[in-house]
Amino acid sequence: xxxxxxxxxxxxxxxxxxxxxxxxxxxxxxxxxxxxxxxxxxxxxxxxxxxxxxxxxxxxxxxxxxxxxxxxxxxxxxxxxxxxxxxxxxxxxxxxxxxxxxxxxxxxxxxxxxxxxxxxxxxxxxxxxxxxxxxxxxx
Numbered sequence: 209x210x211x212x213x214x215x216x217x218x219x220x221x222x223x224x225x226x227x228x229x230x231x232x233x234x235x236x237x238x239x240x241x242x243x244x245x246x247x248x249x250x251x252x253x254x255x256x257x258x259x260x261x262x263x264x265x266x267x268x269x270x271x272x273x274x275x276x277x278x279x280x281x282x283x284x285x286x287x288x289x290x291x292x293x294x295x296x297x298x299x300x301x302x303x304x305x306x307x308x309x310x311x312x313x314x315x316x317x318x319x320x321x322x323x324x325x326x327x328x329x330x331x332x333x334x335x336x337x338x339x340x341x342x343x344x345x346x347x
Contacts, residue, residue: 216278218254218276219276221262221267221268221269221275223259223263226259226260229255233277233286237251240283250326250327250344253326254288259275262292262293266293276290283346284345286327286346287343288341290340291335291339292337305337323340
């Protein structure tokens with residue numbers, strides 16, 4: 209099997225860049241024989257949501273701001289970090305269960321809920337910018 213497959217790139221705040229980043233990460237996970245569901249659902253959906261939030265919310269779609277994506281894929285797990293230049297947010301306060309009656313009409317908070325449902329761990333911290341870390345253990 210392959211050794212660790214690391215990725216560390218910066219992209220402009222442009223949603224058209226999301227698909228290419230997701231494809232690169234999924235490819236690295238495939239090389240490490242992650243499960244089919246992880247390759248087709250968990251990784252693409254959670255990473256797409258994290259990148260979308262960073263571009264649209266964190267950076268306000270400002271083309272002068274960048275998003276940094278770091279991925280470390282090993283035999284045991286995938287660790288993703290998506291960093292934007294925004295002010296940050298409260299992960300728990302912003303995560304809304306879309307099935308709660310009061311949230312059925314809301315359009316925000318669903319991405320964080322999906323990330324937390326699809327990944328083994330989701331956390332937020334301040335680095336040089338606002339960072340969301342996603343961890344998925346290989347099954």
